[in-house]
Amino acid sequence: MATKPGLLTEWPWHRLGNFKYIVLAPWVVESVYSYVTKPEGERDLSNLLILPFLLWRWLHNQIWISLSRFQTARSKHRIVHKGIDFEQVDRESNWDDQIILNGTFLYMFSKFVPGSDHLPFWNTEGIVMNIFLHVGPVEFLYYWCHRALHHHYLYSRYHSHHHSSIVTEPITSVIHPFAEHLLYFVLFTIPMITNVMTRTNSIVAMACYETYIDFMNNLGHCNFEIVPNWLFRIFPPLKYLMYTPSFHSLHHTQFRTNYALFMPMYDYLYGTADKSSDSLYETSHKGNKVMPDVVHLTHPTTLHSIYHLRLGFAGFASRPYASKWYLWMIWPLTWVSMLLTWVFGSTFTVERNRLDKLKMQTWAIPRFTFQYLLSWQRATINGLIEKAILEADEGGVKVISLGLLNQGEELNRNGELYLQKHPKLKVKIVDGSSLAVAAVLNSIPQDTKQVLLRGNLTKTGYAVALALCQRDIQVMTVRRDEFEKMKLRFPAKLGSHLVLSSSYTCEVWLVGDGLREEEQRKAAKGTRFIPFSQFPPKRVRRDCVYDSTPAFVVPKALEDMHACENWLPRRVMSAWRVSGIVHGLEGWDVNECGDLLFDVEKVWSAALKHGFLPLSHA
Numbered sequence: 206m207a208t209k210p211g212l213l214t215e216w217p218w219h220r221l222g223n224f225k226y227i228v229l230a231p232w233v234v235e236s237v238y239s240y241v242t243k244p245e246g247e248r249d250l251s252n253l254l255i256l257p258f259l260l261w262r263w264l265h266n267q268i269w270i271s272l273s274r275f276q277t278a279r280s281k282h283r284i285v286h287k288g289i290d291f292e293q294v295d296r297e298s299n300w301d302d303q304i305i306l307n308g309t310f311l312y313m314f315s316k317f318v319p320g321s322d323h324l325p326f327w328n329t330e331g332i333v334m335n336i337f338l339h340v341g342p343v344e345f346l347y348y349w350c351h352r353a354l355h356h357h358y359l360y361s362r363y364h365s366h367h368h369s370s371i372v373t374e375p376i377t378s379v380i381h382p383f384a385e386h387l388l389y390f391v392l393f394t395i396p397m398i399t400n401v402m403t404r405t406n407s408i409v410a411m412a413c414y415e416t417y418i419d420f421m422n423n424l425g426h427c428n429f430e431i432v433p434n435w436l437f438r439i440f441p442p443l444k445y446l447m448y449t450p451s452f453h454s455l456h457h458t459q460f461r462t463n464y465a466l467f468m469p470m471y472d473y474l475y476g477t478a479d480k481s482s483d484s485l486y487e488t489s490h491k492g493n494k495v496m497p498d499v500v501h502l503t504h505p506t507t508l509h510s511i512y513h514l515r516l517g518f519a520g521f522a523s524r525p526y527a528s529k530w531y532l533w534m535i536w537p538l539t540w541v542s543m544l545l546t547w548v549f550g551s552t553f554t555v556e557r558n559r560l561d562k563l564k565m566q567t568w569a570i571p572r573f574t575f576q577y578l579l580s581w582q583r584a585t586i587n588g589l590i591e592k593a594i595l596e597a598d599e600g601g602v603k604v605i606s607l608g609l610l611n612q613g614e615e616l617n618r619n620g621e622l623y624l625q626k627h628p629k630l631k632v633k634i635v636d637g638s639s640l641a642v643a644a645v646l647n648s649i650p651q652d653t654k655q656v657l658l659r660g661n662l663t664k665t666g667y668a669v670a671l672a673l674c675q676r677d678i679q680v681m682t683v684r685r686d687e688f689e690k691m692k693l694r695f696p697a698k699l700g701s702h703l704v705l706s707s708s709y710t711c712e713v714w715l716v717g718d719g720l721r722e723e724e725q726r727k728a729a730k731g732t733r734f735i736p737f738s739q740f741p742p743k744r745v746r747r748d749c750v751y752d753s754t755p756a757f758v759v760p761k762a763l764e765d766m767h768a769c770e771n772w773l774p775r776r777v778m779s780a781w782r783v784s785g786i787v788h789g790l791e792g793w794d795v796n797e798c799g800d801l802l803f804d805v806e807k808v809w810s811a812a813l814k815h816g817f818l819p820l821s822h823a
Contacts, residue, residue, distance in 0.1 A: 207361060207362055207363055207365045207366040207382060208361045208362075208365050209361045209362050210362060210382070211362030211363055211382070212362075213382070213383050213384035213387070214363070214382040214383060215382075215383060216299065216306075216383045217383070218302075219299075225302070225305060226305065228305055228309060229256075229259075229305060229308050229309065229312075232255075232308070232309065233256050236252050236255065236256065236312065237253065239252070240253045249315070249322050249323050250323075250324075250408070251315065251322065251323060251324035251408050251411075252312075252315045252316075252322060254408060254412075255308060255311050258311075258415070259304055259307075259308045261412075262304050262307075262415065262416075262419055263301060265416065265419050265420070265423075266300065266301075266304075266375065266376060266419065266423065269375035269376075269423035269424075269427060270374065270375055270376060271516045271517065272427070273374055273375050273427040273428060274374070274516050274519075275516050275553070276429040276431075277428055277429055278515070278516075278555060278556055278566065279494075279554050279557075280494070280495050281429075281492040281494045281495075282429045282430040282431070282489055282490065282492040283428060283429050283489075284428050284429060284430060284450060284485070284489045285371070285372045285373075285428055285454055285457075287371065287372045287764070287765075288372065288558070288559070288764040288765025288766070288767075289370070289372050289374065289765065290765075290766070290767050291523055291766075291767050291775050291776070293369070293372075293374075293767065294519055294520065294523040294767045295523070296366075296369060296370070296380065297370065297374065297376050297377060297519070298519070298523075299380070300376035300380060302383075302386075303379045306386060306390065307390065307415070310390065310394075314397075318401060319401075320401040320402070320404055320406065321401050321406070324406055324407055324408050324411070325407050325408070326407060326409060327408075328400075328405050328406065330403075330405045331400045331403075331406050331407050331410040332407070332409065332410045332413070334396065334400060334403070334405055335396040335410055335414050338395055338399055339396060339414070340468065342395050343392055343393065343395055343396065343466070344465070344466050344470075344471060345471060347389075347392055347466040348464055348465055348466065348471040348472075348475075350388060350392070351464045351466070352464050354385070355460070355461065355464075363381070363382050363384060363385050364381075364385065366380065366381060366382055367380055367381050367385075368457060368460065370457065371458060372457075373427075373428050373453075373454065373457055374426060374427070374428065374519070375422075375423035375424075375426050375427050376423075376426075376519070377426045378422035378423060378425065378426040379422065393414075393418060396414060397411060397414070421448075424449075424450060425448055425449075425450055425467070426450070426453065427450050428450065428454065429489075430449065430450055430451050430489035430490045430492070431450065432447070432449045432450070433490075434486075434487075434490055444469065445468065445469055445470035445473060446468050446470065447468065448463075448465055448467055448468065448469050449486050451482065451485045451486040451489045451490075452465075452469060452479075452482050452485075452486065454485070455481065455482060455485060456479075459479055461477075462477055462478065462479035463477065463478060463479050463482065464477055469482075495564065496564075496600035496601050496602055497557070497564040497565050497566040498563050498564050498565065498602065498603045498604070498789050499563060499564070499565045499566075499602070499603065499604045499606070499785050499786055499788075499789040500565070500566050500567070500568055500597050500602050500604070500605045500606070501565070501568070501605075501606045501782045501785055502552075502567075502568050502569075502593055502594075502605055502606065502608060503555070503567060503568070503569050503570070503608035503609055503611065503782075504569055504571075504572050504573070504577075504609055504610065505569065505571075505572075505573050506526070506573065506574045506609070506740075507528065507573065508539050508540070508543055508573060509532045509539060510526055510573075510771070511539070511542055512532060512539075513526045513769075513771075514555055514569065514768070515555055515556045515768035516553075516555060522767075522768040522769065523767060523768060523769065523775070524769060524775075525769045525771075525772050525774055525775075526769065526772050527772070543573065546571035546572075547571075547576075550572075551589070552568050552570055552571065552589055552592065552593045552596075553568065553569055553571065554567070554568055554569075555567040555568065555569045556765075556766075556768060557765060558763055558764060558765050558766055559763070559764045560760070560762055560763045560764070560790070560815075561762060561790075563786065563789050563790055565789075567782075568593055570586065570589050570590060570593070570611060571589070572586055572589070574609075574610065577610040577613065577616065583615075583616055586616065587617055587622065590607075590611055590617065590623070591623055591626070591627075593605070594623050594627075594630070594632065594634065595627070597632050598627075598630050598631055598632040602632050603632065603633065603788075603792075604632065604633045604635055604785050604786075604788045604789045605632050605633070605634055605635070605785065606636070606637055606781060606784060606785025606786075606788075607619075607620050607634065607636050607637070607781070607798075608637075608739070608779065608781050608782055609739050609740075610739075612636040612781075612798070614663065614664065618798075618799055619636045619638070619664055619798050619799050619800075620634045620636050620796075620798030621798050621799030621800075623798075624796060624798060624799070633788060633793070633794065633795060633797075634796050634797070634798045635784055635785045635788050635796070636664070636781065636797055636798045637779075637780060637781030637782070637783075637784035637797070638664050638665045638668060638781075638784075638797065638802055638803075639668075639784065639797060639802050639803035639804065640755070640781070640784035640787065640805075640809065640812060641665045641737065641780040641781055641784070642665055642669050642672065642737075642802070642805050643780075643805045643806070643812075644755035644756070644780045644809075644819055644820075645665070645669050645715065645735060645736075645737045645755055646669060646672055646673070646805070647819060647821070647822075648735055648752055648755075648819065649673075649713060649715075649735065650713065650733075653678060653712075653713050654678060654679065655678060655679035655680070655681055655704070655711055655713075656673060656678060656679070656680055656681065656711060656713045656714065656715050657682070657683075657706075657711035657713070657714045657715070658670055658680055658681065658682045658687070658714075658715050659682075659683075659714055659715070659716050659717070659720050660716045660742070661718045661719040662687055662690070662717060663717055663718075663737070663738065664800070664802070665717075665737045666715070666717050666737050666738075668805075669715060669737050670691060670695075670703075670715075671694075671695055671699070672805070673702075674695060674699040674702035674703065675699065677702065678702070679702055679703075680702060680703055680704065681704045681705075681706045681708075681711055682703075682704070682705060683705075683706060683707060683708075683709070685705060688703060691703055709724070709727035709728055709729075710728075710729045711729075711732070712731070712732060713732070713733050713735065714728065714732055714734045714735065715735050715736075715737055716734050716735065716736050716737070716738070716742050717736070717737055717738040718740055720734075720742045720743075722743065722745045725742070725745040725746055726746070728746065728749060730748045730749070731748065731750070732746070732749045732750070733749070733750040733752065734750065734751045735752045736752060736753070736755070737755070738754065739754060739779060739781060740754070741753070741754050741772055753773065753777075753820050753821070754772075754773075754779065754780075755780035755781075756773050756777050756778060756779050756780055756783075756819075757777065757778055757780060757783045757812060757817040757818060757819055757820060758776060758777050758817070758818040758819075758820055759776050759778055759783075759816075759817060760815065760816030762816065763776075773820075774820075777820055778817075783812060783817055784797070784808060784812075786815075787808060787811050787812050787815060787817070788808075790811070790815050791811050
């Protein structure tokens with residue numbers, strides 16, 4: 206929001222929330238109905254194509270969002286080396302409002318303005334006219350309107366909303382108050398109105414011009430340099446006819462320079478071009494590949510979770526993951542993306558963060574949870590993980606933490622497989638079990654005398670059970686095989702603390718993966734379920750308490766975190782991921798994988814020292 210919101214700041218359909226697309230519904234229905242019911246000679250194809258065109262604009266913007274987030278996470282050609290936060294994501298979540306606005310006007314023009322309906326597919330004269338009208342009136346008028354918007358009166362009431370984003374994303378380009386968008390719409394319709402008046406409009410002219418505007422808007426705000434310098438060597442005047450992301454980024458960092466829409470010639474003509482534009486472009490284009498100190502290796506979970514990653518839908522990724530009904534509408538695309546990653550996929554960078562001087566990245570294995578459960582996929586997955594570890598080792602990464610199923614006992618013996626194959630690895634492999642154990646132990650109520658252990662036992666589960674027995678707390682299990690395994694692994698003197706029971710009435714349950722719904726129904730009212738696994742149990746009982754999986758609220762100093770980690774709340778990380786960060790901060794030159802468990806109290810104290818707050822205590 207602008208610092209002093211002016212008239213017509215709020216969008217008319219703001220209060221409709223996610224139902225705002227209903228604004229377009231009557232126009233779409235009328236368009237389809239008219240095309241289907243009218244005789245062939247009276248059908249208006251140009252009117253029918255408005256909806257597909259709007260969908261193309263949405264897809265075009267989404268492609269830029271994903272591309273920009275991928276490139277800025279890798280950092281090589283990043284321009285502004287700062288991060289964005291959840292506040293910016295929320296502020297920019299209405300980027301599709303301008304598509305609704307433009308769509309409404311397009312339908313209105315087609316319906317009520319003579320010459321705007323039954324457009325031909327192509328008209329060369331109209332396309333050429335659009336080019337000259339944009340270079341002349343549109344660019345010129347925008348330049349002076351933009352300078353006027355930087356006058357303190359208009360800036361505080363309108364344009365400051367756009368400049369709240371110092372570090373830009375592609376969709377930052379369309380984040381303006383409603384009144385400002387009306388001004389831009391008037392400017393951008395100059396070519397279209399002229400085409401209508403001269404009867405030179407066409408479907409291609411309209412679609413190409415709007416696509417050009419979207420492309421250049423996204424290009425200028427993507428925050429990574431993508432324009433090759435050979436273009437300017439071949440045709441030097443292009444410098445005045447096409448801006449670069451570096452050129453426009455200076456407008457967001459310096460504010461009083463580089464006002465141009467897409468063509469910097471007016472900035473050079475009127476003396477407002479930033480003197481560092483060329484040097485910043487050269488620096489950004491050359492790039493500087495920076496390897497992180499710590500890498501967290503994760504993977505998508507469900508098929509729909511691919512849209513939840515930071516590279517997917519910005520608004521969706523900024524909230525804890527939950528399956529949405531509308532994602533089923535793009536199920537074919539979901540399956541296609543899964544097949545493509547299955548056949549051609551390689552590990553990709555998801556996110557980058559920074560805490561003090563520690564640089565962090567999250568990498569993802571292009572495999573979903575169900576694929577980890579297929580025995581014939583294990584060799585391929587291990588190969589992908591191994592390749593990522595070797596790449597991190599070669600790049601000088603200090604610590605790599607294994608998240609979710611990348612550290613499975615059956616898959617790679619909690620990461621020990623890679624140490625055996627590559628004993629000279631310099632990068633330290635951390636499975637994070639010690640901090641997960643500490644988080645579980647510190648979430649158990651102090652007056653607890655006994656706990657019930659359920660679900661599949663893992664390294665973390667065994668370690669928690671052992672620690673509880675050492676604290677004179679009874680650990681109960683209803684399965685004999687689990688009972689016998691724990692007796693074999695635990696010192697004989699602790700055997701009395703292990704209890705084989707058929708009762709489910711214990712008030713505290715420690716649960717891992719595989720907890721069945723029928724077991725939960727046997728729990729007493731008010732039972733507290735505390736997961737020791739990386740995946741949360743399905744919530745069946747409304748009269749019971751379900752704790753989060755082991756996790757920590759990150760310190761405020763941690764930068765560039767604007768996507769939720771799976772199902773966890775904002776600015777919360779899993780204990781396994783935090784463990785790798787703590788190892789990096791402390792400089793511990795040790796591996797934590799296989800059967801090895803790091804000092805639980807030591808890693809817990811270190812996490813607290815660096816400002817990580819247990820989610821159970823938040």
